[in-house]
Amino acid sequence: MSSRLKALDAYRHGLRATRIAFQNDTKVLLAARAKMRSGMVSPPNPKLTTEEQVQHLEDVAVFLRRNLVQGQKVNDSDMKESRYHLNIHKDTELGDNETVPDPTARVKTSFKARPFKCSDRKH
Template identity: 80%
Template sequence: MSTRSKALNAYRHGLRATRIAFQNDTEILSAARAKMRSGMASPPNPKLTAEEQIQHLEDVAVFLRRNLVQGKKVEGANMKQPRYHLNIHGDTELGDNEAIADPTAKVKTNLKARPFKCSDKKQ
């Protein structure tokens, strides 16, 4: 596969990741896509090789899909504490607090998304 086609695939993966991560926030979605477009036109770190830049874009796309979750404050009259609705989707990486509770524990790097159920989710 040529470097050009790898770069286009990485760019497409980045665009899909922004669509997943920012699907209900058009302002942030368009800003993220504009930043990605400008990064493709003039790479932010010209010292990196083309392959390293492509890998960086792929890593950013994976991070956006797995680790970024948007929250929206839920307004309500009877709430003493604010509540937030989180946009958790199928690609979201849900880990446990094992690494936080035990600093010597090894962090699992290949966690899969688990179904998320929220009893007080309002639609």
């Protein structure tokens, strides 16, 4: 595969990752896509080879899909403390605090992301 096609694939992966990570935040979604587009036109680090730049974009896409979770404050006049709804999706990497000191450790957990339900709130 040519480097141009690899770059286009990485760009598409990045766009998909921004759609997943910033799904309900149009302002941030458009800003992330504009930044990605400007990075494709004029790479931020011209010292890197084309392959390294493509790999960097793929790594950014993976990071956005797996590690970025947006939260939205839930406003309810009945609640005394603030609560947040987190945008956890099927690609979100869930782990435990045991692996925080060792970033190279791979965690195999059985955590499943589940959508927030109104019945989860305490009344």
